[in-house]
Amino acid sequence: xxxxxxxxxxxxxxxxxxxxxxxxxxxxxxxxxxxxxxxxxxxxxxxxxxxxxxxxxxxxxxxxxxxxxxxxxxxxxxxxxxxxxxxxxxxxxxxxxxxxxxxxxxxxxxxxxxxxxxxxxxxxxxxxxxxxxxxxxxxxxxxxxxxxxxxxxxxxxxxxxxxxxxxxxxxxxxxxxxxxxxxxxxxxxxxxxxxxxxxxxxxxxxxxxxxxxxxxxxxxxxxxxxxxxxxxxxxxxxxxxxxxxxxxxxxxxxxxxxxxx
Amino acid sequence: xxxxxxxxxxxxxxxxxxxxxxxxxxxxxxxxxxxxxxxxxxxxxxxxxxxxxxxxxxxxxxxxxxxxxxxxxxxxxxxxxxxxxxxxxxxxxxxxxxxxxxxxxxxxxxxxxxxxxx
Numbered sequence: 001x002x003x004x005x006x007x008x009x010x011x012x013x014x015x016x017x018x019x020x021x022x023x024x025x026x027x028x029x030x031x032x033x034x035x036x037x038x039x040x041x042x043x044x045x046x047x048x049x050x051x052x053x054x055x056x057x058x059x060x061x062x063x064x065x066x067x068x069x070x071x072x073x074x075x076x077x078x079x080x081x082x083x084x085x086x087x088x089x090x091x092x093x094x095x096x097x098x099x100x101x102x103x104x105x106x107x108x109x110x111x112x113x114x115x116x117x118x119x120x121x122x123x124x125x126x127x128x129x130x131x132x133x134x135x136x137x138x139x140x141x142x143x144x145x146x147x148x149x150x151x152x153x154x155x156x157x158x159x160x161x162x163x164x165x166x167x168x169x170x171x172x173x174x175x176x177x178x179x180x181x182x183x184x185x186x187x188x189x190x191x192x193x194x195x196x197x198x199x200x201x202x203x204x205x206x207x208x209x210x211x212x213x214x215x216x217x218x219x220x221x222x223x224x225x226x227x228x229x230x231x232x233x234x235x236x237x238x239x240x241x242x243x244x245x246x247x248x249x250x251x252x253x254x255x256x257x258x259x260x261x
Numbered sequence: 262x263x264x265x266x267x268x269x270x271x272x273x274x275x276x277x278x279x280x281x282x283x284x285x286x287x288x289x290x291x292x293x294x295x296x297x298x299x300x301x302x303x304x305x306x307x308x309x310x311x312x313x314x315x316x317x318x319x320x321x322x323x324x325x326x327x328x329x330x331x332x333x334x335x336x337x338x339x340x341x342x343x344x345x346x347x348x349x350x351x352x353x354x355x356x357x358x359x360x361x362x363x364x365x366x367x368x369x370x371x372x373x374x375x376x377x378x379x
Contacts (some may be wrong), residue, residue: 017314019340020340021314023290023291023337024290024291024310025341027335030335050310051309051310051311054308055311056311059312059315060314060315062317063315063316063319063322064318064322067319067322069320212345
């Protein structure tokens with residue numbers, strides 16, 4: 001408790017206590033003087049009776065501390081009693097708390113992901129998002145010719161890359177067949193985000209052409225779960241939807257795309 | 262006031278009741294309360310500052326006493342304690358409790374002794 005006192009060094013309460021005790025002591029001395037005692041004796045006797053000021057102050061502080069603790073416990077007991085007595089009130093209180101905490105957490109998650117947490121890519125402040133609204137399908141999508149056009153006429157950005165997320169494919173040939181999530185990207189996609197594969201290489205320009213070679217980069221999780229973190233994986237191939245794709249590299253474990261966290 | 266330990270060890274909680282009772286006579290500061298306790302009990306209760314001031318502050322914290330800095334009879338500022346409504350109710354409860362205790366103990370003391378001790 002001493003450190004608490006030191007933190008609140010000489011609070012108004014402390015000064016008031018000093019003054020109060022000093023008053024008592026001085027009054028005692030004055031009374032002894034009035035009774036005809038020698039000034040020196042009066043002072044000594046009063047001091048002896050009083051004991052040290054510090055020890056009296058210590059007692060007072062301890063009492064105050066105990067009472068404030070008592071108050072806290074009393075409040076807790078009262079709260080517990082009220083909750084036990086009135087089940088409906090308790091339920092309502094718990095519900096309100098749950099809703100409040102839930103809503104706050106949900107909003108925080110969104111704000112954290114959307115605003116607070118920087119994008120996990122190199123130079124997130126230099127990344128921009130471009131999209132187009134297609135009224136006839138009522139959706140946001142950039143058609144292939146449009147992207148090609150943007151890329152060809154780009155003088156504003158270092159690079160323009162595109163992706164088509166949310167794809168799925170049947171992975172066969174390794175263990176149990178599995179439905180996995182895929183994202184199709186343009187060849188320069190990883191370079192634009194500043195991501196380097198931990199094994200192998202990024203896509204080559206010819207690999208995003210419609211008739212180009214079929215190539216895949218494995219996510220870290222797939223590489224570990226399906227291929228037992230095979231260190232010689234690069235150069236092998238896998239079957240997606242029955243078509244053979246060359247494995248050209250493995251992505252860093254920190255890279256998730258689209259980022260669902 | 263005598264030196265050293267108070268002559269009579271007060272029962273726990275009794276001091277609170279006595280203080281409330283003294284303060285009920287009118288607002289007073291710590292020194293006056295100590296004097297009154299002594300005078301009223303004919304020097305029987307001699308409360309040490311190390312007990313008196315913690316008790317005063319405890320009673321204030323509980324809302325039974327309220328304190329105010331005022332000019333005292335000597336012209337110097339002193340902390341005057343006075344009884345609150347809550348304190349008055351508490352005093353009533355404690356006095357009633359004390360009386361019941363005294364009555365109960367009295368019943369034992371008045372009980373006749375059947376066998377005389379050698």
